[in-house]
Amino acid sequence: MQFRRLLVAMLVGAALLAAFGTAAGNGLTGKLEIFSWWAGDEGPALQALIDLYSAQHPNVDVINATVTGGSGVNAKAVLKTRMLGGDAPDSFQVHAGQELIGTWVKADRMEDLTWLFEQQGWTNVFPAGLITLLSTDEGIWSVPVNIHRSNVLWYIPANLEKWGIKAPTTWDEFLTIAPALKAKGITPLALGENWTANHLWESVALAVLGPEKWQALWDGTLSFTSPEAVAVWDLFGKILEYTNDDAASLSWQQATDMVVGGKAAFNVMGDWAAGYMSTTLGLEPGTDYAWSASPGTQGVFMMLSDSFGLPKGAPDRDNAIAWLELLGSKQGSDAFNPLKGSISARTDSDLSLYNAYSQSAAKDWQNDAIAGSLTHGVVANEGFMNDFATVMEMFLTSRNAQQAAYACDAIARQNGIGT
């Protein structure tokens, strides 16, 4: 009898020890180098994740190597010189989708993470549309930390009331109310430098094409010179007439400032604008500023995602894998996203931690059709995105839709889109 009790006690003790043992840190040591371009206002969110990781693995020395400047161009340059030199960081931030796949997976520099997704049960928690965009036939390549939405229209309700207009639900509606606004000296649509024009373009394209045909462009089944694709450029040209002509010298925040200050009526921008307006400008979501899906894209969530992958030859592979586990976990994503102003990719996140905008975005995430952003690396590789920036510059000067369409077709072929 006593022996049995002792045995049970030992078993329970062992079970408890095992449970606490794994919770208190499974003995990971060494270092973890995380490479990203998050700094400034986004720094605290990353720091929250790092703090969480350090609590779980106190013996790992986390090196937070960030490189900002030039909207990630510098970070990517540094990353490429390192990878070319065989000096991979343990994990690096990269936009989920073709930006990762076309650059690193194709060069056989990343490890397949399908086993991790299955082990952690992520295939049940992330929407299927997302996982498709993260994968190729050979596997799943990165763990999404967050989800941002690209196709959002921002405006100030008080100003709209003052001018007697409503937020347009289609671009035709926009083109109807725009001339009157312009006559009053108000810029109907605020625009910033080159990449924000690309950003606007993809919203317009999504409205004209719809999510299926949008994806068809990137699968190679719809040509860039087809009538629908040319129609996108036509509409885009018409919309540009109602943007500010000093766009090229404005950052995206300055374009948002135009809306907040009443110099412009609307702005199409990703939902980091919510972060800027709430945190830096101190405005209240829903009352001081409001949003809707960009015209013509209701029911579609055009996403982009910051994610981390596992490079082959990562010096501290186990530490890196633990990092990836944290990123995809409920705990990790709910620590990171409220601070970043984005939403979690998981459909089971704790919505009470998020502000009014993020809650509405999370609801849309669960219900809407999912499309991938072009400007932020989901549907096209870096070579295409780089050339597209040049095509956009060409169009901004010439406003020739036919020429832009042909140019897109040429660069798509050159960069292997749809093959």
Add this chain to the structure above:
Amino acid sequence: MHLTRDRIIAFAVLLPSLVLVGVFVYGFIGQTVYISLTDWGRGGAALAENPQMRLIGFDNYKELFTGFLHARFRQDLVNAFFYTVSLVIGALALGLFLAILLDRQPRGEGVFRTLFLYPMSLSFVVTGTIWRWLLAPEGGINVLPAFVGLPTAQFRWISSRDQILTFDWQSLPAITAGLVAAVLVFLSWRAWRAGRLRRAFATLAPAILLILWAIFGQRVVPQMLPIPERHGFNLATIGVILAAIWQFSGYTMALYLAGLRGISEGLHEAARLDGASELQYYLRVAIPILKPITLSAVIILAHISLKMFALIFAMAGPDNASTGHPAVLMYLTTFRGNKFALGAAIAVILFLLVALFIIPYLVSSYREQHRRAS
């Protein structure tokens, strides 16, 4: 006197530097030229651990000059030409002007001199960031007239998409031929005026040939591009040029000031005694004496203008095609587009442009050294 041993030591001291420069300059240039002749980066897998590179000869170069998608590169070349010409003329003129002002020895000369010199000490990144703010169309310099009751200026500065002095890329050979012919005609006229008839004829003949070719040659030579392509002077570059002139006129001012101070007082007195006004002194006496300084400054400024990467990057951003420059395009093509071979080709072209200035300068300085030594 162990002269031979000392000479060996001397050479040994020099040798490490020679080896380092040999490898790091000439060796690396060679490597980049080699990369530019491959297809590294075309079609993906550029960043593999052992990237596959095949030699494709001058394809990259051909594409840059005749490929439909590389209109931006060609405009960047035109921009580079205007950047160089404007920076050189602007910095020389302003620097000379300031040096002459300071040569009059006003009170507080030291303060003024430091003031005009300080922009030199700033990094291009700092200059670019500050001037970006200054030239924002809705809030920078444009707003200043409002403080004195005038309407605000409307020029869009670096957002401007206007272009003047446009020409068609196809007619570039004709234009260059015409320019060279004009220079030759001028030289010929000068020679004729000086009575050197043979020389006048020798320069006039090729000029006539070039003019004929410019007019008729286009019909015979095949077109480079399928459609006409307009290039010109982008007004957006004016903002960048202003920032660069602001930064570098202190340098030319310092050079000219040192030069002016070096002109002996006796010469100045003699000129004044001859009845020359101050203006005439500067125009007829001082500036011609300063020609060597002008030449040095032209070379230095020209090669700096070809390296203006950081200024444009910080000021207008890498994507503003109106203010583009081959140096920025090279960075983008290589590190954002992953097209390493194409980027290397752009770098080589940039290098050749610099060499165009530098090699004649170095050759003449070498000859002068040699002549002086022997």
Add this chain to the structure above:
Amino acid sequence: MTARVPWARALLYATLVVVAAIYLTPIYMTVITALKDPANINLSTAWQLPSPLNWKSFSQAYAKLGPNFLNSIILSVCATILSSVLGSLNGYVFSKWRFRGNDLVFTLLLFGMFIPYQIILIPLFQTLRQMHLYGGLPGLILAHVVYGLPITTLIFRNFYSQIPDSLTESAQIDGAGFFKLYLRVIFPLSIPGFVVTFIWQFTQIWNEFLWGITLTKYAANPITVGLAQLAGGEAVSWNLPMAGSIIAAVPVLLIYVLMGRYFIRGLLAGSVKG
């Protein structure tokens, strides 16, 4: 020397003051933006003076830039001293120990000063990686020393060619060899040359951006890179980059303010031809 006409004098001063004001405008803009609260930074109020004065910008900017500042100090001081000393020795050899092909070698060396750095960027980092110097300050110092050799050699060679051969010859007759000649005769006379070289090299190295960002890893980033970090990112509070620019500019600015006169004197002595 001075014009006797008083109105010409007044015009001179007026012109100087106007030009000086134009030169100072960017500084004005930088300082007032640095002292503004982030929420108040707006294009429409860009020219207005800040109120209240947000001195915290500087401490915040320094908190972020502190390590970079230190890196730049180490980098610039080491690379400047090394390239100047080597340049001095090289200039000494080229001007006082002529050998066959002297001028050709010198010209080839000089060429390295003019190359655009894009052309050597990729081979440079590949080589540094092979030497296990990639990512840290030693590698960056090496790059700056090597590529600084041409200009420092040029400055010293021109400078030393003005030292009369009679001086060196008499020392040689007294039995001085290569190094003794350098230490006894050449080095003591080199001060202006060192001043010009130090100022030029320190400025160039302190302000350099392209290598700083591609060849160093986070811990070794110099200040230009740190500054770009402040001005990058998705949401920038512009008071920080402006405050950071001021912090980044101070060391070199001080050098120019204090030593500007020597710089100009040295320009004529050292690097101007003719």
